[in-house]
Amino acid sequence: MASLDRVKVLVLGDSGVGKSSLVHLLCQNQVLGNPSWTVGCSVDVRVHDYKEGTPEEKTYYIELWDVGGSVGSASSVKSTRAVFYNSVNGIIFVHDLTNKKSSQNLRRWSLEALNRDLVPTGVLVTNGDYDQEQFADNQIPLLVIGTKLDQIHETKRHEVLTRTAFLAEDFNPEEINLDCTNPRYLAAGSSNAVKLSRFFDKVIEKRYFLREGNQMTLSPICWEMFSIWIPGFPDRKRFGAGTLKSLHYD
Amino acid sequence: MSFLIDSSIMITSQILFFGFGWLFFMRQLFKDYEIRQYVVQVIFSVTFAFSCTMFELIIFEILGVLNSSSRYFHWKMNLCVILLILVFMVPFYIGYFIVSNIRLLHKQRLLFSCLLWLTFMYFFWKLGDPFPILSPKHGILSIEQLISRVGVIGVTLMALLSGFGAVNCPYTYMSYFLRNVTDTDILALERRLLQTMDMIISKKKRMAMARRTMFQKGEVHNKPSGFWGMIKSVTTSASGSENLTLIQQEVDALEELSRQLFLETADLYATKERIEYSKTFKGKYFNFLGYFFSIYCVWKIFMATINIVFDRVGKTDPVTRGIEITVNYLGIQFDVKFWSQHISFILVGIIIVTSIRGLLITLTKFFYAISSSKSSNVIVLLLAQIMSHFWINSFDLQGMYFVSSVLLIRMSMPLEYRTIITEVLGELQFNFYHRWFDVIFLVSALSSILFLYLAHKQAPEKQMAP
Numbered sequence: 001m002a003s004l005d006r007v008k009v010l011v012l013g014d015s016g017v018g019k020s021s022l023v024h025l026l027c028q029n030q031v032l033g034n035p036s037w038t039v040g041c042s043v044d045v046r047v048h049d050y051k052e053g054t055p056e057e058k059t060y061y062i063e064l065w066d067v068g069g070s071v072g073s074a075s076s077v078k079s080t081r082a083v084f085y086n087s088v089n090g091i092i093f094v095h096d097l098t099n100k101k102s103s104q105n106l107r108r109w110s111l112e113a114l115n116r117d118l119v120p121t122g123v124l125v126t127n128g129d130y131d132q133e134q135f136a137d138n139q140i141p142l143l144v145i146g147t148k149l150d151q152i153h154e155t156k157r158h159e160v161l162t163r164t165a166f167l168a169e170d171f172n173p174e175e176i177n178l179d180c181t182n183p184r185y186l187a188a189g190s191s192n193a194v195k196l197s198r199f200f201d202k203v204i205e206k207r208y209f210l211r212e213g214n215q216m217t218l219s220p221i222c223w224e225m226f227s228i229w230i231p232g233f234p235d236r237k238r239f240g241a242g243t244l245k246s247l248h249y250d
Numbered sequence: 251m252s253f254l255i256d257s258s259i260m261i262t263s264q265i266l267f268f269g270f271g272w273l274f275f276m277r278q279l280f281k282d283y284e285i286r287q288y289v290v291q292v293i294f295s296v297t298f299a300f301s302c303t304m305f306e307l308i309i310f311e312i313l314g315v316l317n318s319s320s321r322y323f324h325w326k327m328n329l330c331v332i333l334l335i336l337v338f339m340v341p342f343y344i345g346y347f348i349v350s351n352i353r354l355l356h357k358q359r360l361l362f363s364c365l366l367w368l369t370f371m372y373f374f375w376k377l378g379d380p381f382p383i384l385s386p387k388h389g390i391l392s393i394e395q396l397i398s399r400v401g402v403i404g405v406t407l408m409a410l411l412s413g414f415g416a417v418n419c420p421y422t423y424m425s426y427f428l429r430n431v432t433d434t435d436i437l438a439l440e441r442r443l444l445q446t447m448d449m450i451i452s453k454k455k456r457m458a459m460a461r462r463t464m465f466q467k468g469e470v471h472n473k474p475s476g477f478w479g480m481i482k483s484v485t486t487s488a489s490g491s492e493n494l495t496l497i498q499q500e501v502d503a504l505e506e507l508s509r510q511l512f513l514e515t516a517d518l519y520a521t522k523e524r525i526e527y528s529k530t531f532k533g534k535y536f537n538f539l540g541y542f543f544s545i546y547c548v549w550k551i552f553m554a555t556i557n558i559v560f561d562r563v564g565k566t567d568p569v570t571r572g573i574e575i576t577v578n579y580l581g582i583q584f585d586v587k588f589w590s591q592h593i594s595f596i597l598v599g600i601i602i603v604t605s606i607r608g609l610l611i612t613l614t615k616f617f618y619a620i621s622s623s624k625s626s627n628v629i630v631l632l633l634a635q636i637m638s639h640f641w642i643n644s645f646d647l648q649g650m651y652f653v654s655s656v657l658l659i660r661m662s663m664p665l666e667y668r669t670i671i672t673e674v675l676g677e678l679q680f681n682f683y684h685r686w687f688d689v690i691f692l693v694s695a696l697s698s699i700l701f702l703y704l705a706h707k708q709a710p711e712k713q714m715a716p
Contacts, residue, residue, distance in 0.1 A: 040512030043447055045454040047462050061455055076519035083440045
């Protein structure tokens, strides 16, 4: 069984946003009954069918590494966490929709995780400056998930859902908002489930199929075409930014 | 007329302190978390403001600034307000936030927090009985009653904190205690951690695959729920689920191991940083201080033991005594009274400044160590509680270590300055407080020595184990 290929995806976010509940929901299709603090890193595995429904369907293991802690941790904890950031194929950023700070902290989380990969000497860049140039050639697919959707009142939803728009400038991530205690948000066939499996497909592609440079030009454009047809895509103007980005990848 | 001027000075300084407390709250304590209810922030800043005002009043007392009657009035007012906040508001809010965290009681949280508050008040009142603190002259709801009880709690807290601080500070600063950590140690531990994670992953892969095949074959894998479910699972358990529970147990054990390895690695990184820090100038300076502090702590513990054994209470002002001794030894003509006044003032000022800084730093460290978004409200209120206990008792007792050393003020102030404090507080039994403080300080210092010794011994043993 271990002969299936594997892919590593990090799950990052502030403490208390619901990463462990999310990972449990994704991997075991069940709601986590008694969430407690994650010390260090907890891993779970999801079996994913790449290109489901097509003749090229293949099954992969997706390892979800749920790293605990906060951005304000002591530097010794940060150095210890850095050991988990090696050879990452995809990142899921989790933020709490009821807590504005957790969305703002995503910026620092991205710095911590992505800088680690770009600087192979192992020196952790600790000044909080956000240099957009550093992420210009970032190839790792990203997904942003907002949790605790059920606790947001209907009228405030729009304001809350545009909080992570700043990430779109640099990363163009996909976005999902849900409630980790209710499996119906990820029920098969819902738009969230489709976005999720597209994200995983993208991660697998980047890892296994797109090592050769020439095939890379096609997929981002196809990606954007898919997004027009899926209803409920949250931010129309991101499509414009997305096209520019995909040109940049070329 | 002068009263108005004085009051306006006091009020402006209070507003300044309030602003400072607010800023500190926003910038330092709550940099990474969001506080949803501003009540907490307001209470914290108000407590901070009034506590600082009390210190200001002490300094004014020494300097002789402002009219003495207006000073007296402000003392009383400050005291009343702080007691009100401390005894009535903060416990109520703590109870309210604790109750609102529990999902079950969400509907009737007001009712339950009132109940909690009443229980707290009951115990608070009962606290006064076994202690010989009251003189029978005063009525039930007077300031003396409240202060005496607050005093007891505060003294215990202070003594515990200072006992621990007295032992912990030299341990932290002195490099003698640092274990030697090399890069290879850290790398070896990291490798072990990653290996454990890989083992966990391979087991989880098996479980995920088994679950998937079972699902595809139509066996619904659900945990046995309820009484009949359990009975059924005993007799007709599918082999798949049996396998799964076995693997799950192995995974649990491995996860526990990975957590421990993670904590150990973090510990090694921290020690390595400390070693590097101790090689810098600042580090060497603190190392030096650490030696001094350790001598001071040993002396304090010794004095506490002697005070208890010989039933003695410190009466003299250490600065005056120190100067007397120096003068007698050196044979110099010295106007002791004149100089002691200024020196004690400077000493008091230094103590205040360093203890404020030490307190704020300790607060932030403690806060980071235990915070999360759920409990942040409760923690801040607890901090406000501790802080106000600290400030109320500060003008009362003998000086302490680092965080709470501001209590030195009463002892270090020459006799004539003590009068206003004694006047305001009535006839509380100060001697009792000194004795109680000595006892708790001794107990706390000894137990923290034991605790640190055990922790220090245990850590290198863990590393030796394969």
